[in-house]
Amino acid sequence: MKKFPENFFWGAAASGPQTEGITNKINKSIWDIWFEKEPERFYNQISPYVVCDTYNKFKEDIKLMKEINFNSFRTSIQWSRLIKDFYTGEVDPDAVRFYNEYIDELIKNGIEPIINLYHFDMPANLQEELGGWENKKTIELFVIFAKKAFELFGDRVKYWTTFNEPIVPVEGGYLYNFHYPCKKDMRLAVQVAYNIILAHAKAVQEYRRQKLDGKIGVILNLTPTYTRDERPEDKKAAHIADLFFNRSFLDPMVKGEFPQDLIEILKEHNMLPETTEEEKSIILNSKVDYLGVNYYVPRRVKAVEKTPKEFTEPEYYFEYHIKENGRFNPYRDGNEIHPVALYDIAKNIQENYNNIPWYIGEIGIAMSLDSEKTLPDGRIDDSFRTNLLIEHLDELHKAIQEGANCFGVHQWTFIDNWSWLNSFKRRYGFYRLDLETGERKIKEHAKWFKEVAKNNGY
Template sequence: MVHYDFPPDFLWGAASSATQSEGTVAGDEKAENIWDYWFKTNPEKFYHGVGPSITSDFYQQFEEDIQRMKNINFNSFRTSISWSRLLPDGEHVNPEAVTFYNHVIDRLIEANIKPIINLFHFDMPMHLQEKGGWENSDIIKAFSYYAEQAFKLFGDRVKMWTTFNEPIVPVEMGYLNTYHYPAVIDMKRAVVVAYHSMLSSAKAIETYRERNLDGEIGIILNLTPSYPKSESEADIKAAHLADLFYNRSFLDPSVLGEYPEELVQLIDEHALLPERIENDVALLKANTVDFLGVNYYQPRRIKAKETTNAFENITPESFFDYYEDPNRRINPHRGWEIYEKGMYDIAMNIKQNYHNIPWYISENGMGVSGEERFINDDGMVEDDYRIEFYEEHLKWLHLAMQEGANCFGFHTWTFIDNWSWLNAYKNRYGFYRLNLEDQTRHIKKSGLWFKALVKRNGFDTNE
């Protein structure tokens, strides 16, 4: 029997976001964000035509849901504030939103569940998107004002804040692919979005610290290790460039306070540098994060470019190609590679290259479509595949912590099956299964496993 024990104060819980869980109801005074608008104008893009209007109905069922969290021993929970709910016009606070978020925060604290509140999770208010969104440098001031209102209203009780969740995703999916609005492919605009997002994060951190609150503020990044196909110089360089574009472009300025010089030179070489904001270097340097959230799902497998590229319509993939490891394990339902050791490699990278900053796993999960196939006679989803997925990742995390990784928690994605952008409810991730027809929740086998995990503060396996 092998024992995997975690520290007494380790954070166990799950993550969610406003747009993916709250829904909207008459009289809530929430304004449109880009997802509301996109679904209204192009509902056919969304899986089975399911949009963000109801999602998991957390807006109305949060009290019962928090009790469900408590029932499976959560001691922490991350969600986000909806910018378009709190500040519908960008200037005036919505009292309905204040009441809702106050109740959520208070109920979590009463249940001894630590709230971790994120400010931005892919949900740009539409009235700001119409002015350019992250492409417009005015967004830095607008985001700082929004953050200030959130800190002022909730900072007395919320002790852990994050500025962004996965800021590379709106860049990659909205400006280098067509999976997020505005769904354009334009590397120059993508660089501007990334730059303004990073400055907005730093400005929000500055705003938080100016209030002298007794909490901490960080950022959540999806760190995807880039592994070269071979030890050849070309493959290693290609993996290094992928890491620069997709990991270090946000990791370095967030933790070290500066961009990698090699990345800046590469962007400049291809005439992609954005118009500089005054005092940007000083702002980044003075406002690094207190802690880091790490979302990890799968690795990135990289090889050197096989074809000559004239660098027309440049994207990060102009510098490398992807490949599939022939020995890979695949989640057949989601199509993603399962590589648990990636979690260990991330931990060692943070330890060795990023001051061993305090960090936690802010998302880890296994999406599965058609989970109704695994419902037993008692109506429970027997998701042993998900339990195995989590245990194998926790083993590698445990090893990393034994070797000095400064990790303080593990959050899954997610608590109740969430609505997920264009995929809607195609892939399920939750400890509770959501019935879309009547909004009822039913615990899965993994939920009972998690309850025992937290109570034991670890797990045992026969190996």
């Protein structure tokens, strides 16, 4: 048996906007208004309005978590649900009640809550009135939200994170048009990234100011960058891709410094963000206590054959490369399967980031509804998911044996949930969600995971 460290976290990750529904939610997020404006952009035009209905079914769900031996679970508090007036910080009493009961029920069942503050869900009127993360005023309002959350729930929640995948609102909203506000503007993208880093840092400082008995971190989607071969121009392309997509957030949040090479690239194109010395000091003095790492697929690049005329996106410096004879997931748009990437992530953190404590915040293995075969006896066979997770855990276990400071694994996700533009195109859950009835039905992978969590190994 491959055993994991004592008190290892086994569980799942989710988010408020993807699970709770909009019952009694007094403010809208960007997802609510975007769906109203362009429902055709969402797979099968399924809205986030009801979905898992966690707001009403959290006790039922926590019972299901306990049945498969979860000892931890990560979700998020919705800014647009908790805060009634974003400018004064007045909270909504029903939201306070709901989150208190949700957190208390987790703890009562021996499940450690990890609470995240921002999971792509900018309040709609802050986006429309202020420009969201384009405006530094939004940073101050985010700190008010964080302050309230820490005051209300920090006596019981011992693990906090500020942002989940903070680069995604930058990519989706300002580079590649898959998140609202659907802009394509490299200069704005750089400023938004900086403003999010500053918002994170100020929230970290607010948490420490309150002297709470817990830890605060951030969850980053780290994607190892591989080249097609050893040629120098490909290695340079991979280095730059890594600067933009990994180190841009990882270095300031964990090491307290911005990558100098990235600064020089932005300076060359006259795209440095607007900053102050005070802001930079705050960022560089707000290192996290721990790190969450989301991993799904690797990134493969090669040198550009013809440099574009304008620097409008990071791909100015590299092109994507598909590995010949690679393994690909037929259920997730053909993305590459590369389990050794998890070992490479672990060793990078161990060797280059002071071996900071970290856990897998998400590892998701997508399957389509049809590919999760319903057997004659009614069982849901998703052994493809189990077999792949074993391969990834093998690599993680190897790294831990070599000293990597990983303290848990959270799979995406507990129940099949609504996933942005993809809606329910891909299924990730331990439990299947029936969209018509709301019924949760266990999959075979969950039964396997139950034994892993029980034995702290496999």
